[in-house]
Amino acid sequence: MIANPAEEIVEIVDRDNTPIGAVTRRIMRQQRLIHRASYILVFNRQGELFIQKRTLTKDVYPGYWDLAAGGVVLAGESYLMSAVRELREELGVSGVKLKLLFDQYFEDENNRVWGRIFSCINDGPFTLQTEEIDHGRFIPLSAIEALNTSEPVTPDGMALLRRLPQ
Template identity: 35%
Template sequence: MEEIVALYAEGDLSGRVVGSAPRSRVRAENLPHCATQVLLRDTAGRVYVHRRTDTKDVYPGMHDAWAGGVVAAGEDPDEAAEREVTEELGVRGCRVRPCFRYWYADADTNYLACVYEAEYAPDRHGPVVHQASEVAEGWWMSWEELTARLSDPDWPFVPDGRAGLERYTRYLEQHPAPRD
């Protein structure tokens, strides 16, 4: 059975749902929807970076630092964020904190990005275990290493992920204190 995705009012940061459609139609027509982006950071501040599988429907085989995905019809973005970090990376019990929202649109996707961060500790949250259909491989990178790699336009990194990390960098500048 095909996933039914919530459709959102384009450009509306409040997250107003205006309908629903099958995922295939959302992709084919580039309909405005909502998706979560969760940045998994360990207690040393490193970021979990992964390479998407070659079978992903958007940006296959590219690198990404966000665990996330579309918000299903009837699903709350906060719940979707927790679900996605557990599904994609296998970690359980991480506190997922909302950061900000923004609209992202290009020729492949058009969505309200609900951005979150989660702090990971292996002794509390278990090992990182990839969802085989979504994550081909992954590793930890320091924030400095990640931002240096992102300065290389030839590094195959998802464009929405680049946009999200640029905004997240500005967010960190405005919220430097720990948010716990």
């Protein structure tokens, strides 16, 4: 992992999710370029979702609750490689079976991203990456909409939540 995330080289894609180049994360954010990201929904055996409170230093959605571990796909990485790497970096989880759920395009004023959503089952304990996650907890899926009315949840996470069977 690069010491300065802004200097990571990120895969850039078009609206059809076709790779068209690679730039630093800083340029990707400055120019609002479409990029790829992996999202891993981590459920416990009771079916609750592990959510993470993003640090205030994150480059997008700082301080929001995140429904998924994951992050940008680096140049030369597949979605699966990114998911495995991000799960290990952010939660200290490795060796779990990842289930592919779906792909989704999401766009708002801060973010334009093609995401590949995976899920896995893991009860923890987790080793949280302190640079990215303040804390986390398991929550029933049915409680996330209510949480979002009192504390912000990442909008791309809310979009994928609405595609999950409840």
